[in-house]
Amino acid sequence: MIKRFLLERLSWIALFVFLQLFLLFVAFIDTAIPFTPILYIVFLSIVIFIFFLVLRYPKETKFYRSLIEREDNLDLTGLAEPESPFEHLVETSIMNQTEQLKKVALHNQTALEQEKDELLSWIHEVKTPLTAMHLMFDRLQDEKLKTHLTFEWLRIHFLLDQQLHQKRIPFIENDLYIEKLQLEPVIFSEIKTLQSWCIQKGIGFDIQLEETEVLSDGKWLSFIIRQLLTNAVKYSNASDIIVSSKLKNDHMTLTIKDFGRGIDSKDLPRIFDRGFTSTTQHQDNAATGMGLYLAQKAAQSLLIQIDVSSELAKGTVFTLTFPKQNEFVNIKSM
Template identity: 65%
Template sequence: MMFMTYLKERLSWILLFLLLQFLAVFIAYIDPEIPLTSILYYVFLSLIIFVIFLVIRYQKETKFYQELEEAEDILDFSNREFLSPFEKITGDSIARHFEGLKKTVTENERILDEEKDELLSWIHEVKTPLTALSLMIDRLEDQTLKKEMTYEWLRIHLLLDQQLHQRRIPFMENDLYIEQADLESVIFGEVKTLQSWCIQKGIGFDIDLQSTEVMTDAKWLAFIIRQLLTNAVKYSEASDILIISYQRNGRTTLEIADTGRGIDSRDLPRIFEKGFTSTVHHQDHAATGMGLYLARKAAHTLKIKIEVESAPGKGSTFKLTFPKSNDFVRITGM
């Protein structure tokens, strides 16, 4: 491939050489004073020498460009020997631009880190008045107002939680603590968080956990389940959400099934995309398109396979298939 590229690059030189050889033969042909046999012999030798010259120049000239093509890290040409003048100009220019880009990237990363830290600090600060607000809501005597305010409080709490985890996901592998986690306690903890919302909508839970021990990070697993349960409650009316777990082929599978509005078949391949809501319910302003996207990203890092089956009007079933213990060797380094 590189040799063909080199021939294309030097095509004008090759054509010029062939033209000069043809010109020599043509002059010898029309001028009887010049022996044609000697000219043909000269052309033959010239062709051999030219081919050898091309091969040698190919090895020398393409070495520089092959290094450029294969370079993955810092491009430093200061210690390279036998560079042609043009190659040296190219190398110096690339090195300068590369250093400039590195400085820009470093500065942008610093700014992003500062913004992330500021946002995380703000989220944690907001949680204090949010907790106080929850205690104030508990003291309300008007039950109708209490339910409405509890629902709005929960929405704010879930959105803040989503933002918090969204900022942490890029550095998730640094925060992992893989252990034997209890599915039952994680699920019941998340169900309790959504309890007031579920009571308001008349939604219950039918839980049947045949397999409860999984190797994972309990904190991030809780986040994934929180996104799936929030989706199930949000898009369901008075009904039961089914949560079951079982073992198959040595792996634990957790299913969360609702009987809500379901997902259109044309939307199914895109529901885990960032910011995607729905093509059918495009005016649904309650959806942010981030919950399932973040759940998928977290599940990928935890080596949890996440799948969905759904049909309009028949609800949705999300399946989490957990890895075996030895699948975490690469993550933990143990």
């Protein structure tokens, strides 16, 4: 700040130095003017000028230091009281711009909330006829047609569910309810939803749960497992998907292993990025690139770590590592 202060007043300092040198120059060339007293006056002027700068520095930089130290938000309460007319101009300009930004932000937030509420309402409305359609499929006699319609219904159901959770994730902290859960009913419920798709593809499940209890949020944990199981089924052919749990280093882990097409090693660091789809199967129009992204976002809020390992044509392993019970203190206090 000292350097900035001196640079700001460089022209005034230069003028002062020039005047002192000019006074010495005149006394030097004009023999009628005694040089020694003039030199003494110049010395005293410089001392007084330096003392003046030292005194003025904290007073003239107080307002600007408060600008530098304040947080990057729309709260101006931390600003120092302006001392000079120019500081008043700066303060007025900042306050006017801040008020305008607050109005725009409030308007955008209100519009976003309204859009979210309308979309959530629409999704819930659409789910009603979808449920009715699913019940109608049971009346169909043509099993092949029934299987195809059920598969397409399932795709629509998952896309709506994904959209629903995507809109809720920014406010997930307000929606968390941490409790002790039994893993088995959560997993079997998600498998049952995928049943018709699995039958069509000849996929089975091998459930190996050494640990059956976990501390988490039931709704969001189901969503995470749903995304991982959906991916496993989508990219696998006739084979078993192994779902296992165990205790590892005092942490409960849940593993979902498939024997599908796998993920290219160059894609692994990016699979949780928003909108990312495989580079090896880039023509796959069914992929949205949102499932794993949303699963990762939800897992972060639940303090769950998701690890993945994969080999092309050999399959993929997703591992969920759950936090210890005492690590939920911060979540519960939200």
